[in-house]
Amino acid sequence: MKIVYGVENLKPTVSESVASVGVFDGVHRGHQEIIKTVVKEAKERGVPSIIVTFEPHPLEVTSPGSYPPILTSLDLKAELIGDLSVDFLLVIPFTKEFADLAPMNFIENILVKALHVTCVVVGEDFKFGRRAGGSVALLEDYGRRCGFDVICLPLLYLEGMPVSSTRIRNLLQRGDMEAAREILGRYPRISGWVVKGTGLARSKLGFSTTNIETHDKASVPGEGVYAGLIHLNGGRKICAIHIGTSPTLGIKKPRIEAHILDFDGELYEKRVELEIYHKIRDVKTFRDEKSLADRIKKDIQTTRRIMKRLRK
Numbered sequence: 001m002k003i004v005y006g007v008e009n010l011k012p013t014v015s016e017s018v019a020s021v022g023v024f025d026g027v028h029r030g031h032q033e034i035i036k037t038v039v040k041e042a043k044e045r046g047v048p049s050i051i052v053t054f055e056p057h058p059l060e061v062t063s064p065g066s067y068p069p070i071l072t073s074l075d076l077k078a079e080l081i082g083d084l085s086v087d088f089l090l091v092i093p094f095t096k097e098f099a100d101l102a103p104m105n106f107i108e109n110i111l112v113k114a115l116h117v118t119c120v121v122v123g124e125d126f127k128f129g130r131r132a133g134g135s136v137a138l139l140e141d142y143g144r145r146c147g148f149d150v151i152c153l154p155l156l157y158l159e160g161m162p163v164s165s166t167r168i169r170n171l172l173q174r175g176d177m178e179a180a181r182e183i184l185g186r187y188p189r190i191s192g193w194v195v196k197g198t199g200l201a202r203s204k205l206g207f208s209t210t211n212i213e214t215h216d217k218a219s220v221p222g223e224g225v226y227a228g229l230i231h232l233n234g235g236r237k238i239c240a241i242h243i244g245t246s247p248t249l250g251i252k253k254p255r256i257e258a259h260i261l262d263f264d265g266e267l268y269e270k271r272v273e274l275e276i277y278h279k280i281r282d283v284k285t286f287r288d289e290k291s292l293a294d295r296i297k298k299d300i301q302t303t304r305r306i307m308k309r310l311r312k
Helices: 029-044 058-062 073-084 103-112 136-146 165-174 178-184 200-205 289-310
Strands: 002-006 017-021 049-055 088-093 117-123 149-153 189-193 210-213 226-232 235-246 251-260 273-282
Touching: 017 029, 017 103, 029 049, 029 117, 029 149, 049 073, 049 149, 073 088, 073 189, 073 210, 103 117, 103 136, 117 136, 117 189, 165 178, 178 273, 200 289, 210 273, 226 251, 235 273, 235 289
Parallel strands: 002 088, 017 049, 017 117, 049 088, 117 149
Antiparallel strands: 189 210, 189 273, 210 251, 226 235, 226 273, 235 251
């Protein structure tokens, strides 16, 4: 998949296409159905498939300070979309000027003149243009006038509720990784950079931990201890993950740290990714540091057992 930043860099490349437009935060199963339909239609028509997304999240521009945490960084979003055999990912910078683009201008300037669409695939809740004033009905009307088809897919429902990024965020906050996996089609993943920690876990408890700093807008699971994997150096290793404060050690600032099993390397300043499988327990205050260390040993044993079962 080729990633193109800015519409102006796509114009010389594409003469016709099948496309979809959206934030695609999380690239959940509902998004995947749309993307797979784009790829299928493009192959049948013999034209490239294009997914159009935005950076930053549109709500960061239109509602600063009140937008939701982000489920997938642009890098992870691109990786997940690329896994679905898309030809092009077009990333449009979302600015105040772009947010003010009227729906009909969005269709004419982006879909028709830049992408030369023969077909657009959207979900039934698709909105676009200034103040989300464009609807599927408007898109279909312009499609008839401009000569492109519109495929509108119904919302995907699981357990009687629509699949949505908001639903996933709520599940992450509750620590329900299994339910989030059902909606995402994979276990939740968060990425970040390894930073220097306080060293208290090693000096006081006898356990080395990798401290991970995520984007300040990232959606992370609620406080607790989790079993999962860490992606590093082209491979994956089992880890016990602590998210939140450490009241027994007097650490009040929430953080993310991972104890990587059977690993003693140095990861400082490297980018890593956590894949979170299961919540083991809540964060709690222990009587003393020895009690905490004893519980961490149990958490590590539990992590091994859980990951052996879930990775079969």
